[in-house]
Amino acid sequence: MSQRDAERVFAAPWEAKVFALQQSLLDAGVFSATEWAERLGAEIAKDDCRDDAEGTAYFRYWLKALECLIAEKGVASADNLTGLSADWLAAAARTPHGKPIELTLK
């Protein structure tokens, strides 16, 4: 295979995680493949000018599409997700560098 085939699948761990979450929800039947493609397409289309030639924005569209679909399907609201993100950032800020960051749900 050529060198170009050897490029990395995910640029960062969070990209891999978003991908795996989407796959799991598809398997669980939370949404269909067609619903996903339509939603992802819509997110990409919305932000099209910011999608650079490098395609670095790609998994950010995945994350947005996933957050929207989850809210739409009544799994978790946008407010719920925003609150949890803030909790994670706060947990990170109080965790000494090098220690695993953990969040205890109230």
Added chain:
Amino acid sequence: MAHRHDTDHGSHMSALEARVRALETVLTEKGYIDPAALDVIIDTYETKIGPRNGAKVVAKAWLDPSYRDALQENATEAIASLGFTGRQGEHMVALENGDGVHNMVVCTLCSCYPWPVLGLPPVWYKSAPYRARAVQDPRGVLADFGIALPEETDIRVWDSTAEIRYLVIPERPDGTEGWSEEQLAALVTRDSMIGTGLALAPEAAGA
């Protein structure tokens, strides 16, 4: 909580990472996902599924006329018979190059791609310029990839959807008579199976 020794420096987490953690937390909490299963999915796509799968399909099609027919007849089944199944490969169509026809695949909507045979799409496949130009100016795109086809070649561009995924079967390079399936597979690049490349010439295989 324990007393904080290090009052200045917490750990860094980006806003994106926090959003992903929030998703994972809520989905685990509600029983939609199993965190251990996530790692299995990631490992599969990072190490086990990739264009080498597709290369085996192409090499077999070059060598075995009955397999080639089976691929034309029902690509999903023919590909599954080699053990390549799964997400985004449910409805496969094989597009054979040759006889003055060159096939090229794009997803203008997002990034639909035949994962079981090619893995996850490369960065350029997902980019706006490729998605737009593949349809409007396929020859220009091919030129960017260093491919110049004869004037009279009919270039057909196929737009993938959530329902149908395409695998291009490139032309078998000359000078490969008597080659084994494994040797042939080494000539089949990912790009040649998307249609933005050709199979490598025998000299390029470094065999």
